[in-house]
Amino acid sequence: MRIGIVFGTRPEIIKVATVYLKAKELGVDTDFICTGQHREMVDMMKGIFGVESDIDMNIMTANQTLNDVMYKVVHGFEELFKERxxxxxxxxxxxxxxxxxxLASFNKGVKVGHIEAGLRSGDLYDPFPEEMNRRVIDQVSEKMFAPTEKSKATLLKEGxxxxxxxxxxxxxxxxxxxxVEHFDLDKERxxxxxxxxxxxxxxxxxxxxGERMRNILKALRxxxxxxxxHLVFPVHKNPKVREIVYSELDGCKYAKLTEPVDYVQLTALLxxxxxxxxxxxxxxxxxxxxxxxxxxxxxxxxxxxxIESGFGVLAGTQTDGVLNAMYKAFEFQPGELKNPFGDGHASxxxxxSVMK
Structure with a gap:
């Protein structure tokens, strides 16, 4: 049996690196396949988990559109499936x-496993294009790896x-x-x-x-x-984000704006x-x-x-709503609450499940 584990962005490699490591540990023939959708941020992550790509499509180009990415990834898998x-x-x-x-795998008769299946916002355009993407992926997946019972219930409700x-x-x-096991987080912070x-x-x-982000930043300030x-804010590389952030927080002595940080540093800050x-x-x-x-x-x-676990609030994007939510956060005490998203053994x- 051979598995291909795909990633192209920073969040993806964070969430699939341990799956790849576990597959290798269990002796499964596995390729780590990088599309390179977000080149710089992905490369930053590899050293943290001690992994390298077995295959790199390197699709990243300046100012590419979503359709550009989709075409390049589909074409890349078309060529890959000719070889492996x-x-x-x-x-x-x-x-x-x-x-x-x-989609490219489904069209070639290769079974698809969807890690983090069943998430829904209920609004096809928010977040965009993520809500559409995850619905499409679930439709073509042989196995849907739901992170929680609620996400499983969502999939069952959809039939x-x-x-x-x-x-x-x-x-x-x-x-x-x-x-946590491999790094000194206090030192990193x-x-x-x-x-x-x-x-x-x-x-x-x-x-x-745009206006939503400006509203949020006004509340934070x-x-x-x-x-x-102090607010500590590793600012995303997107120039539109950076323009808004630096203009809204200009002159705020409590704002510490940094360049993007790696996953270890972000975990330490969290x-x-x-x-x-x-x-x-x-x-x-x-x-x-x-x-x-x-x-x-x-x-x-x-x-x-x-939200249901008590660990958060959906604040919206209006200044007053975000500000009120921050005062709630300031007074929060976790007590005996547990993380509702997992126990560290998902990979x-x-x-x-596919070795059986």
């Missing part, structure tokens, strides 16, 4: 890389056969456990922010760029200045923060491991488990 035979192609999440790889669904937990918790209280910020989503607490304000999906899953409250700066979330469950 696979029993399974595993894709993760909801990127254009994942959707295109799943998928239960035999195709396995609840595994989320592989991002596996990645977190790997980093002090390289970026030495002392004092702070909250962590990440913002980058396509649908938030007002809270930081009012409470005299561990040391009072709470996190984000529009990221992954951080919604990771923060509860460290007992951190999440202010979700979005209009929708495909991770309702966070093994996924690999063993």
């Amino acid at each position: 035979k696979y029993d399974w192609i595993f894709v993760q999440g909801d990127t254009t890389t994942a959707m295109a790889a799943a 998928f056969d239960e035999s195709r669904i396995l609840v595994t937990g989320n592989t991002v918790i596996d990645a977190q456990m790997y980093v 002090k390289r970026i922010f030495e002392d004092g209280d702070y909250f962590l910020v990440t913002l980058h989503r396509r649908e938030n760029i 007002k809270f930081a200045e009012s409470e005299k607490i 561990k040391g923060a009072k709470f996190v304000a984000t529009d990221s999906g992954g951080i919604q899953e990771e923060a509860p491991t460290f007992g951190k409250f999440v202010v979700v700066c979005r209009e929708t979330t495909e991770r309702p488990e966070l 093994e469950r996924i690999i063993r």
Whole structure:
């Protein structure tokens, strides 16, 4: 049996690296396939997990559109399948890389396994194009690896056969456990922010760029200045994001803006923060491991488990809503709450399910 595990973006490699490592550990013939959708950020991640690509399509070009990415990935797999035979192609999440790889595999009769299946926001255009991508991937997947019982229930409600669904937990918790075991997180955090209280910020989503992001940033600034607490913000490389962030936070003495950080550094910052304000999906899953409250700066979330568990609030993108949510986060105490997204053993469950 041969498996191909696909990634093209930073969030994908974080969530599939431990699956690849577990496959190798269990003696499964496995290729780690990089599309290169996000070149720089992906390359940064490989050293953290001690992995290299077996195949690299290197599709990244300046100013490429979603259709450019889709075409290049489909074509890349068309050529790859002429050279190598696979029993399974595993894709993760909801990127254009994942959707295109799943369709290309399905069209060639290769079984598709979808890691992190069953997530839904309920709005086809928010997030865009991720909501469409994950729905399409689930349609063509032989195996759907649902991270939670709620995501399994979503798939069953949509009419998928239960035999195709396995609840595994989320592989991002596996990645977190790997980093906690292999790195000194306090030392990593002090390289970026030495002392004092702070909250962590990440913002980058396509649908938030513009007025929504400005509203969010106004709330973050007002809270930081009012409470005299620093905000630590690794700013995304997207020039549109950077223009908005630097203009809205210009002159704020409590704002520490940094270049993008690697996964170890981000995990270290998350561990040391009072709470996190984000529009990221992954951080919604990771923060509860460290007992951190999440202010979700979005209009929708495909991770309702966070809200239901008590670890977060869907704040929206209006200034007052975000500001009110931050005061709730400031007072949060985790008590005996547990991370609803997994236990660190998802990767093994996924690999063993196709070894039977």
